[in-house]
Amino acid sequence: xxxSSNNIEIQEDNLIExxxxxxxxDYLHSNHRKKVDIIERAFRFAKDAHQGIRRRSGxxxxxxxxxxxRIVCQEIGLGSTSICSALLHDVVEDTEYTVEDIENxxxxxxxxxxxxxxxxxGGIFGDQASAQAENFRKLLLTMSEDxxxxxxxxxxxxxxxxxxxxxxxxxxxxxxxxxxxxxxxxAHRLGLFAxxxxxxDLSFKYEHPDAYKEISQKIADSEIKRQAxxxxxxxxxxxxxxxxxxxxxxKARVKSVYxxxxxxxxxxxxxxxxxxxxxxxxxxxxxxxxxxxxxxxxIYSIITDIYKVHPERIRDWVSRPKANGYRxxxxxxxxxxxxxxxxxxxxxxxxEIAERGFAAHWKYKVGNTDEESELDIWLKTIxxxxxxxxxxxxxxxxxxxxxxxxxxxxxxxxKGELKTLPKDATALDFAFTLHSDMGYxxxxxxxNHKLVPLSQKLQSGDQVEILTSKTQTPKEEWIHFITxxxxxxxxxxxxxxxxxxxxxxxxxxxxxxxxxxxxxxNDLSIVDKILNHFGIDKKxxxxxxxxxxxxxxxxxxxxxxxxxxxxVFMKYxxxxxxxxxxSAPVPVKPESVAAPDRKIDRKATYxxxxxxxxxxxxxAPCCCPIPGDDVLGYINEDETVVVHKRSCPxxxxxxxxxxxxxxxxxxxxxxxxxxxxxxxxKGIDGVxxxxxxxxxxxxxLAINIRNLSIESNDGLFTGKLGIMVHDVQDIxxxxxxxxxxxxxxxxxxxxxx
Numbered sequence: 163x164x165x166s167s168n169n170i171e172i173q174e175d176n177l178i179e180x181x182x183x184x185x186x187x188d189y190l191h192s193n194h195r196k197k198v199d200i201i202e203r204a205f206r207f208a209k210d211a212h213q214g215i216r217r218r219s220g221x222x223x224x225x226x227x228x229x230x231x232r233i234v235c236q237e238i239g240l241g242s243t244s245i246c247s248a249l250l251h252d253v254v255e256d257t258e259y260t261v262e263d264i265e266n267x268x269x270x271x272x273x274x275x276x277x278x279x280x281x282x283x284g285g286i287f288g289d290q291a292s293a294q295a296e297n298f299r300k301l302l303l304t305m306s307e308d309x310x311x312x313x314x315x316x317x318x319x320x321x322x323x324x325x326x327x328x329x330x331x332x333x334x335x336x337x338x339x340x341x342x343x344x345x346x347x348x349a350h351r352l353g354l355f356a357x358x359x360x361x362x363d364l365s366f367k368y369e370h371p372d373a374y375k376e377i378s379q380k381i382a383d384s385e386i387k388r389q390a391x392x393x394x395x396x397x398x399x400x401x402x403x404x405x406x407x408x409x410x411x412x413k414a415r416v417k418s419v420y421x422x423x424x425x426x427x428x429x430x431x432x433x434x435x436x437x438x439x440x441x442x443x444x445x446x447x448x449x450x451x452x453x454x455x456x457x458x459x460x461i462y463s464i465i466t467d468i469y470k471v472h473p474e475r476i477r478d479w480v481s482r483p484k485a486n487g488y489r490x491x492x493x494x495x496x497x498x499x500x501x502x503x504x505x506x507x508x509x510x511x512x513x514e515i516a517e518r519g520f521a522a523h524w525k526y527k528v529g530n531t532d533e534e535s536e537l538d539i540w541l542k543t544i545x546x547x548x549x550x551x552x553x554x555x556x557x558x559x560x561x562x563x564x565x566x567x568x569x570x571x572x573x574x575x576x577k578g579e580l581k582t583l584p585k586d587a588t589a590l591d592f593a594f595t596l597h598s599d600m601g602y603x604x605x606x607x608x609x610n611h612k613l614v615p616l617s618q619k620l621q622s623g624d625q626v627e628i629l630t631s632k633t634q635t636p637k638e639e640w641i642h643f644i645t646x647x648x649x650x651x652x653x654x655x656x657x658x659x660x661x662x663x664x665x666x667x668x669x670x671x672x673x674x675x676x677x678x679x680x681x682x683x684n685d686l687s688i689v690d691k692i693l694n695h696f697g698i699d700k701k702x703x704x705x706x707x708x709x710x711x712x713x714x715x716x717x718x719x720x721x722x723x724x725x726x727x728x729x730v731f732m733k734y735x736x737x738x739x740x741x742x743x744x745s746a747p748v749p750v751k752p753e754s755v756a757a758p759d760r761k762i763d764r765k766a767t768y769x770x771x772x773x774x775x776x777x778x779x780x781x782a783p784c785c786c787p788i789p790g791d792d793v794l795g796y797i798n799e800d801e802t803v804v805v806h807k808r809s810c811p812x813x814x815x816x817x818x819x820x821x822x823x824x825x826x827x828x829x830x831x832x833x834x835x836x837x838x839x840x841x842x843x844k845g846i847d848g849v850x851x852x853x854x855x856x857x858x859x860x861x862x863l864a865i866n867i868r869n870l871s872i873e874s875n876d877g878l879f880t881g882k883l884g885i886m887v888h889d890v891q892d893i894x895x896x897x898x899x900x901x902x903x904x905x906x907x908x909x910x911x912x913x914x915x
Contacts, residue, residue, distance in 0.1 A: 339817020790890025
């Protein structure tokens, strides 16, 4: 026994050594200063610190920090400081060593980064929703001190996603949801495109395993056809570029599984109708670096001589790079097969920045120490937001996301200064961008010398002058036409002062109401009933509405509690007098969902059952899932399982905020309930089309029609069909049958009406 465990130890030691040597090889092939000694020391220290500890998969723990360090070095392009920090990133959290120990052994800079990583550990999120977003705020604060903290955190998350298979399903949903909600957009904003795409695809793989398999298979099946289309498209371009003596390589880049699925969802189309499955990328080596912009346009000119260009689909990120450093020239042209094809034109340097992120050319790279980038400006913006954040940390999370996802427009001040704003930014956003006081006192704006309201959306190239008045104060309705995070946080801070006084008045009204009606002050169910009655989410909002006299606690509210005292008395009356009196009536809960008599096991897969009398789940009204949909369960305070589609935006929020409340679910095959669903039908209008469609539906015995509405316009029709079905297969079968009607061009399931 001892000998075999010795053999395992030797094998594991060899494996660890092998992985570390691979890391060193990656590092020696980079163009950083060769500080092998400190990396070697960090590795030996981390290996000793994690000795005997294993990951959930059973492998020695040290393999994780090595893998993260390899991603940091090879895929993000950082140097020795970051590699050492990655090797040491879990030491302080998981072992007896402190940040001071790290500082004494490896210096202040590495210790500061490790401290930053420890501060935001625990997968960013703890158990409480607000604490989770608070940790995200910590992450961004740390990031604005040293960008390397977030870059190493990205590498850590990427390796965790690559090894997610060894986790329990409920953990997989939480981590995958969190990754899609926060890390993927953050990777995009930092210019880490390859990592962003992989994070999205890996999240999607765990959230929708069947759809992932199906789309991957279809991509593989269409490979030959796609290759033939690419060769037809690229041949004449290749010939012309060779004639001109351009040094280049051209390749087809297939859309990621996640982005194909996203397109199918947003446009309600099947895989076969996603025409832009691939983009063509031309990467050239300019003779001189200063000629790269000119050469981009030369190549553009050659392509547009051969193919017709789409006038609205030219993207010039060469003259004006994206805020994350991305530079390229995109043009969409009509290929020989009649499909639009996007061509991305980049120099070799542009390509490296695009694929490996701005870090590849940023401050910590040798020779680029004085590079002032757009990224710095973004980090300053983040810092400003953090100085005055939302009191409710989850709202803050959404506020940050406003900026993570935004595309940019460029606007000029009256003096000709250029300001970058998110797409769809308004004149009011611009006022706050210039100065908070200007935002508070803003009354109107002049855009290109014409007077416009504050809600006016700005376009790239607009010249904007802000008009103010000392008597102007911030207005509640402004929140509806603000898009930038900075403007939103500043406005809410100003409104909050007024709101507090009004809410305090409302709270007094509420407390007086409870007292007058003999209701307990600390009974949460009373507050919930009143919130539901008015359709309000939060207690604070209820107080504010009461204080503003927008709502009142009238007779209709009193009725909610009239039977309360009588109910308690009735309950005792109905209780049996003997322990075995089975015929006595028992109070029944009004809900159709069976009240769980025990705590639900969060780790086991929860089977969704309905035997006709009672069911052990409720359907979320936001996405109305049906058997056959990919779903997950959210456990309410009363241990009821609410079933959401995994792709539902509300479920996305739950995954990132209430991970411990999620449970892996599976439909019981014997469910005999009917569920509502909606099908959208489009086609060419003609005599008898409606008859044909209704005939197809009435022949399907498994379907009950709830409603049918059809609109006709310029020879085309669009119909919405509300039906009751048992599962997804019923819908697919019906859609396929409807599509057999000659005039029908598409029949797809859409959100319920």
